[in-house]
Every structure is written in C-alpha cells, then in structure tokens.
Amino acid sequence: MSDPSTASMVSTRELDRPDAAGQADPGPPAGAQPPEKPRSLLGDAWHDLRRNPLFWVSATLIVLFVVMAAFPSLFTSGDPINGALSRSRVGPSADGWFGYDLQGRDVFARTIYGARASIVVALLATIGTLLFGGALGIVTGYRGGWLDSVLSRISDVFFGMPFMLGALVILTTFNGADRDNSEYKIITMVTVTLVALSWPVVMRLMRSSVLAAKEADYVLAARALGASTSRIVLKHLLPNCLAPLLIYSTIMVGSFIGAEATLSFLGIGLKQPVVSWGISIGESERYVQVSPHMVLFPCAFLVTAVISFVMLGEAIREALDPKLR
Template identity: 65%
Template sequence: MSDPGENVEAAVRPGVAPGGLHTAETPVPAPATGKPRGQFADVWAELRRKPMFWISAFLILVFLVMAAFPSLFTSIDPDQGSLRDNLQGPSKDAWFGRDIQGRDIYARTIYGAQASIVVSVIATLGTVLIGGFIGVVSGYIGGWVDGLLSRIADVFFGLPFLLGALLILFTFNPPGSAPSKLKVEALVAVSLMVLSWPVSMRIMRSAVLSVKEADYIVAARALGASPFRIVLRHVIPNCLASMLVYSTILIGSFIGAEATLSYLGVGLKSPAMSWGIMINEAQQFLRDVPGWLFFPAAFLVTAVLAFVMLGESIREALDPKLR
C-alpha cells in the first residue's frame, strides 16, 4: 500500500503523476517575467510583420530627406540651363532629359519635392489640430454646442473641394500678382485646412462619443477630476489612433491636391519648383520629351501611394479585426 503523502507530493510536482509515474505530456509552465505589453508594443509588433509598412516607410523617408536636403541627391542647379540643349532626351549628363529652357529635369524633380511635402505637412498639422479641437469640444460637451458646431462643419463639408480652393486662391492670389513663394505656400496650406477640417472634426467627435461614457471616464468624474483633466488625460489619448491613421493618409491626399492646384495655375507658379508646375509645363512637349511629364508624375504618384500605404498599414495594425 502506497503512502498517501507520496501521491500528494507527486500530484503537485510537474511531470509526475500520482503513484510516482513520470508523464512527458505534462508541460512545465514558464514563470511570468516582465510587464505585459501595451497597445503601442502590440501595434509595433504587428507592423514589423508587414512588408507594406517597411516599403512605405522607406519611401517616405527618402521623400522627406529629398525635401529637406535636395543637394544630397543632385549637385546640379535646377535653375540653370542652356537654350542650346533644350528639349533633349535622357542622357548621362541629364538623366531625365532637359526642358524647354535647357534645365535639368532630374534636378528640378528632386527640388520639386520640397514644396509638395512642406505644404502637405503644414496643411495636415493645421487640419488635424483645428478639426480635432473642435471635435473634442463638440463630442464631450454635447447639447446645443454639439449641434451648432456640427451645423457649421456641415456648411464647410458641403463646399466642393476644388471649387472652394479655386475661390480662396483666386481671391488672395489673383492672376498677374507675384507674391513670394512662402506666401503662396501659406495660402495653399490655409485653403486646404479651411476645406478639410470638418472631416477630422467628425472623426474626433465620433471617437470622443464612443469613449466619454466609458467606465474609466465615469470613475475619473466620480473622483472629482475636472473636465479639462479628463479630456487631456483620458479622452484625447484614447482617440488619437483614428486621427493618426487619418493624418497619414491626409498627407498623401494633400500632396496630390497641391500638385493639382499648381497644375491649374492657382497654386505655386513658375519660377517656383513643384511637380504640378512641371506637369503643366510639360504637357505641350509630351512627344518631344515624354520624361518631362512622366518623371514628375511618377514621383508624385509614388509619394501619394507611400503615405496611403502607411496609413492603411497602421489602420490594420490598430484594428484587431483586421489582424
């Protein structure tokens, strides 16, 4: 007859069955070490497994460096050219060919990234800050404040984007005027902000409405926290994910919008360098130098796609249903 103490001891020993029989199927649990991963760590772990994230991040890094330090990509002055070499095709001296004034198309394409990136980043920051602030106020306070701000947003939301941008730019930058490049960039950025903030306002308002009655918000309110502290410490941090995704995609959209306005002649104008300006100038010489239109358009499409792909990757990483 076996000792009952042996069975009890064997029952609590990993890998040993009652009666002293060892069982290989019984796993030995590993001790818990470290702290549990937070949301950022989970999202980062998910993003690292996505090739689309790394491709888009690499392309965006290249475009940002290109906009900040164009001299790293070319040592050629984009404004210098010779009429004797105009409308030449690609060669070892001019990789993308030369335009009607004999200027190097490759150098102008590199320097053209600066205006598009700067305008889109500034416009995105302004749109997210303005729309996000109004969305937080509207969603958290509610009542007549929410109704009033929502109706104002509906007015701006109903304006056709292109028509509204043309109206603003034609008013403050009429044809024939010669304002500085900085002033025109600021006008384009402001026009994009004025017409786009209602979308970010609606996104933030919806996020605030979904979290403002959560248990942790109710607990903070019951403990006597002020509305300002609740919004700053609890509401906004839990609503930033959707705005981050929207902001990333919005940068790509604004790059295309700036190029469109410059192409139509109401945004940046020559002698400023922009992909939209180059496409406008090249359309009359498409048969002579197709690279004059193709290469700026290829850079433009690649930049827009890179930001859109990054935004989609972040959205999928943040949404557990899409993992």
C-alpha cells in the same frame, strides 16, 4: 499512541523526499524567461507593423522622400531654376539623367527639389487640419448642446462644398490678387486653403470618437473623483481617440500632395519661384507627345509619394483595428 515530536519529524522527512506528494512547488527552472508582460494597444500595433512588408516598403519610400526634401543637394548638384536654351527638350542622357525641360533646366534636379515644396505643404496642411479639426471635434463631442449643433452645421457647409471649386474660389480671390510671389507667402496661402477645406472630416472623426469614449467607465470614474475637464480630455479622452486620426493623417498627407500638385498644375496653387512636382507637370503637359520625359519623371515621383503614404495608412489601420488582425 505515537509521540507528537516523532510524527512531526516523519512528516518533515516525507516532505523532503523528491517523490513526496506534498512537495512544494520548486518554481521556474533556472535560466527560464519570466512571463511576457501584456502589451498596450500601441505595443500590439508596433508588433504587427514589424511583420507587415507593406509597412516597411512604404516607410522606406517615405523616409527617402523626406530626406530628399530636407537635403536635396545629397541627390543632385544640378540647378533646378536656371538652365540653358541650347539644351531645350534634350532627352535623358549621361549628362542629364531625366533630360531637360523647355527652358533647358535639369529635370532630375527639378524633380528632386520639387519634393521639398510638395511635402512641406502636405505636412503643414495635415498638422493644421488635425489641430483645428481635432480641437473642434473634442469641444463638440464633449460639450454637446447648442455648441455642437452650431459647429456641426458650419462643418456641413464646408463639407458640402466641392474641394476643387472651393480651392479655386479662395486661391483666385486672395492669391491671385496678391502680387507678392515670395515662396513663404505662396506656401502659406495654399496650406491655409487646404486646411480650410479639409477640417470638417477630422472634426467628425474626433467627435464620434469622443462621443463613444466619454461614457466609458474610466471617464465616469474620473468625473466622479472630481477630475477637471482639462484633465479628463487630455489624460483620458485624447489618448483613446487618436487611433482614427493617426490612420487618417497618413492618408491625408498623400491626398494633400496630390491636391497641391493639382492646384499647381491648374496655375492657382504654388507658383514660381517655387519648384514643385505640380508646377513641373503643368509647364510640360503641352509637350507630352514630343518630349514625354518632361512629364514622366515628375509624375512618377508624385504617384510614388502619394501611394507610399496611402500604403502606410493602410498598414497602420490593419495594425490598430483588432477586427483586421
């Protein structure tokens, strides 16, 4: 019969051998990287966006337009408002890269400065639409009942109204009768009009997202633990319902830039002394055959800006939608 102490020493020596079957796990080798932590939805989206050339092209163009709108003097030293009739409809040259318009104003300067009003109106209208429509969507989706029915029917009325017809009625009634042509007043009126005609789409998007999320397990658990309505909405529902609005908001900025240009072209949107792409196109469309440069360059900047925001929205949609990865 063997000594217990001897058997213990033998088993210890066996465990210390490199080829012992019972050798303990030595762990990861020195210098090895720890396992990567799982990424969140936004982390996965950013990881996919960085590999998408469409995102970088659109983001670069958008940054360029934003800088152009914020600091136009970095791109041109010309006067976008005053001109000389002696240069009326002069074509592009070394002195004026984009030529001159009917009143002898520098088309390049007007195109650069025109980005400010167009982008400001689009951004303000997008923010206002998201706040107003998103708030109504949360209320109708979470509360339901008669409040949901009433607000949904009101949104149906606005949703069924043709956009251009509604804009014509609102701007002709209020903006046309008002003789105050200050830049702030004009921009505010156009922004309010865009918000008033666009909020039903955002409300429906937010409402559908809230209806799908409010029955989720984490919301039911928070409600069972006694969480207040505001905490459930702000901490649980809102973060999980923002993805559709984030996608739509980028596309909406581009749509509002085009809508502002259309209204200004028709003479019911932005007006003098505001400088915008729509105003430049509207003032020059009669001379497109004899002086195409007056219309070509503002149109090119307008189309590029709209396409940039639409491409960014498409890239974000592909990154946030798992079915498209």
